Amino acid sequence: MFYDCRTGTVLGTGHRRRGSPSLYVLDTLRLPHISAHVSSAASSSSPSTSSFAKWHHRLGHLCGSRLSNLINKGCLGPTSIESSFHCKGCKLGKQIQLPYSISDSHAAKPFDLIHSDVWGPAPFVTKGGHKYYVIFIDDYSRYTWIYFMKHHSQLCSIYQSFVRMVHTISTPIKVLRSDSGGEYLSTAFRQFLLPEGTLAQLSCPGAHAQNGVVERKHRHLIETARTLLISSFVPSHFWGEAVTTVVYLINRQPSSKLSGQCPGEVLYGTPPSYDHL
Numbered sequence: 338m339f340y341d342c343r344t345g346t347v348l349g350t351g352h353r354r355r356g357s358p359s360l361y362v363l364d365t366l367r368l369p370h371i372s373a374h375v376s377s378a379a380s381s382s383s384p385s386t387s388s389f390a391k392w393h394h395r396l397g398h399l400c401g402s403r404l405s406n407l408i409n410k411g412c413l414g415p416t417s418i419e420s421s422f423h424c425k426g427c428k429l430g431k432q433i434q435l436p437y438s439i440s441d442s443h444a445a446k447p448f449d450l451i452h453s454d455v456w457g458p459a460p461f462v463t464k465g466g467h468k469y470y471v472i473f474i475d476d477y478s479r480y481t482w483i484y485f486m487k488h489h490s491q492l493c494s495i496y497q498s499f500v501r502m503v504h505t506i507s508t509p510i511k512v513l514r515s516d517s518g519g520e521y522l523s524t525a526f527r528q529f530l531l532p533e534g535t536l537a538q539l540s541c542p543g544a545h546a547q548n549g550v551v552e553r554k555h556r557h558l559i560e561t562a563r564t565l566l567i568s569s570f571v572p573s574h575f576w577g578e579a580v581t582t583v584v585y586l587i588n589r590q591p592s593s594k595l596s597g598q599c600p601g602e603v604l605y606g607t608p609p610s611y612d613h614l
């Protein structure tokens with residue numbers, strides 16, 4: 338059990354992990370509600386200061402610099418930039434890790450190169466019974482698609498659905514880059530790639546850095562989903578809904594890789610709307 342040092346309020350409980358003398362697993366977490374933070378900020382500063390916090394949460398805990406970029410471009414209406422803004426959810430949900438090496442891939446047009454990887458198993462099964470997800474990332478636009486899976490064996494049929502979607506907006510995929518996971522090496526999967534004219538580029542076993550684009554994306558998705566769950570007091574088995582939300586949002590967030598444009602803007606040619614968030 339742990340407490341707020343100032344108020345003595347119980348913030349959460351946990352139990353010691355079996356076989357580990359000092360590692361505890363968090364069972365419950367109850368942080369002071371965000372509205373308290375927002376209202377206190379609003380009372381001590383201008384009303385627009387709270388809007389910065391609101392947009393930070395609406396956009397999936399978007400980092401300050403990229404949020405400021407959107408505000409400066411006028412995408413979010415009249416909002417003041419708060420350079421000293423701190424988010425408790427981000428501090429708890431996001432961790433510092435050495436970055437993977439920057440990818441040297443630069444596709445000339447959409448769907449020339451697709452990055453893909455399977456993540457899981459998750460520590461919790463979703464309501465739909467899923468323990469894994471697979472992502473596909475278009476190298477040109479950095480647009481991300483996510484599909485949930487109960488078993489690795491579902492990858493082939495999911496990829497076929499993805500390719501059918503790609504056919505409606507583009508020419509066939511030229512290169513599919515992935516790790517050497519068994520699901521990408523199956524006979525059925527390779528036999529599907531051949532008539533499509535898609536080249537399978539496989540990274541070396543264990544060399545995750547060679548698949549840096551999807552590895553960075555996994556980290557971004559999981560950390561941001563964890564931050565959403567923690568800051569919204571939502572149980573962990575809703576991780577699937579949280580990751581889906583994050584994918585929806587990051588396709589609408591400006592990216593430094595795209596000179597400040599959003600993935601959806603680059604792929605579909607129209608800037609995103611934020612009015613519905």
Ligand SMILES: [Zn+2]
Pocket residue numbers: 393398399424425426427428564
């Ligand atoms: Zn945050």
